[in-house]
Amino acid sequence: MDNKWDLVWSSLWPIVQGGLTGTVPLALASFVIGLVIALAVALMRLNRNRVLSAVGRFYVSVIRGTPLLVQLFVIFFGLPSVGIQLDPWPSAIIAFSLNVGGYAAEIIRAAILSVPKGQWEAAHTIGMSGSQTLRRIVLPQAARVSVPPLSNTFISLVKDTSLASLILVTELFRQAQQVAAFSQEFMVLYVEAAVVYWVFCTILSAGQSALEKRLDRYVAH
Amino acid sequence: MSPTEDAALLEVRGLRKAFGGHEVLKDIDLTVRRGSVLALIGPSGSGKTTVLRCLNGLETPDGGTVAVGGGLSVDFGAKVSRKELAALRDRSAMVFQHYNLFPHMTVLQNVIEGPVQVQKRPRAEVIAEAEQLLARVGLEGRSGSYPFELSGGQQQRVGIVRALALKPQLLLFDEPTSALDPELVGDVLTVIKELADEAWTMVIVTHELAFARQVADEVIFMDGGVVVERGHPDTVLRDPAEERTRQFVHRLLNPF
Ligand SMILES: Nc1ncnc2c1ncn2[C@@H]1O[C@H](COP(=O)(O)OP(=O)(O)O)[C@@H](O)[C@H]1O
Ligand SMILES: [Mg+2]
DSSP states (O other): OHHHHHHHHHHHHHHHHHIIIIIHHHHHHHHHHHHHHHHHHHHHHHSSOHHHHHHHHHHHHHHHHSOHHHHHHIIIIIGGGGTOOOOHHHHHHHHHHHHHHHHHHHHHHHHHHHSOHHHHHHHHHTTOOHHHIIIIIIHHHHHHHHHHHHHHHHHHHHHHGGGGGGGTOOSHHHHHHHHHHHHOOHHHHHHHHHHHHHHHHHHHHHHHHHHHHHHGGGSOO | OOHHHHTEEEEEEEEEEEETTEEEEEEEEEEEETTOEEEEEOOTTSSHHHHHHHHTTSSOOSEEEEEESSSOEEETTSOOOHHHHHHHHHHEEEEOTTOOOOTTSOHHHHHHHIIIIISOOOHHHHHHHHHHHHHHTTOTTOTTOOGGGSOHHHHHHHHHHHHHTTOOSEEEEESTTTTSOHHHHHHHHHHHHHHHHTTOEEEEEOSOHHHHHHHOSEEEEEETTEEEEEEOHHHHHHSOSSHHHHHHHHHHHOOO
């Protein structure tokens, strides 16, 4: 039994380190890029231009209708056969960004639609252009609505990055796997990995609540 | 041409608008002299809001001409450019029934948004003017409040100040007090009355007949997308020529 606790303590830092240098930057980078994609796709879907809106809809449908693991494998193992060879990190970031882009696009679209028409009209009557209205009036209000669902997307993403271990990205779960393979203590190492993920996600949830509070300051309670 | 026609600030001829085959405005003519007040009355659905929205570019009329101020006359029978529409919009400012303040901005930010972001006027100057206007409508000390912290009457006064801050030639009010609790109506009407006394040119859609009699130079009664009757407030509101006007006024004054 002592041996197992020793193993837990000695493997804790490599696993946490895998989280801090793998999981967290991978999730953050993918989330930021994913949000940019999502905003673009949401605006395409809301565009009066039928072609743009159809392209946006198709993108969302593909992302949501296929497993993330398959998307990841297509990019890392599939693309080389058409001459595009990407390292594990760029492959993972591309796959996760595209994935977040698809899910967050629907969240952002719904948030934009939730802003009352009167807000667009008031902005119009004070002379604002469409893009000014979007930037200064609509998106700030949409942001408030979309923080809770986007936070959930981010927390899911943090957990989903464990899939990157399958394309050899050194992140939290791959660190645990390597110690497990070496020590043959699968139960100990995988439960330990789960606990570390749980701690990370709990911290993120606390951050989410703080952000929601801040954004709620202009709303009656 | 008589001198009064020369001084027309708003001139609308043959305004038409349909929504999917339903003709909401049929051949509306309006003339509002500079510094005068027109009150638009009529039953719900008669097209009053649509008239204001056409004047402010929120709807594009199907036909007719709208001339505001000097030198701008837009003919909606022909192809209208974005530039013309923008020019038309910029000459008027709208006060909405439900205020439509920006909830994520403070009172001051709501007021200065147009002048600073759109008109690109110097921020410090705009803020000084905004504070003055806010004080005038009884909102001194509230510039840092968010709309949700204000009563309906206060929010509507911010809505009025937001419109004034744009320095428009023409003010449009769409039932500015209909969404207010009865005890808050007076404050808002007082503000509008003061604007009339200062010779702002205004078109006001309202159900407050006593108020209309006090401030309006002309009253127009609309029904079914046409002007049924127009004239001096005392005539239209007390001794109308048309039966439809008589019934409408009677119903408003005697709801039971
Ligand atoms: N955007 C729109 N689409 C379709 N019908 C509309 C639209 N706006 C107004 N209408 C119709 O036009 C008529 C006049 O509306 P409105 O101008 O709001 O009347 P009022 O302000 O006098 O109550 C109503 O029958 C209304 O249903
Ligand atoms: Mg109306």
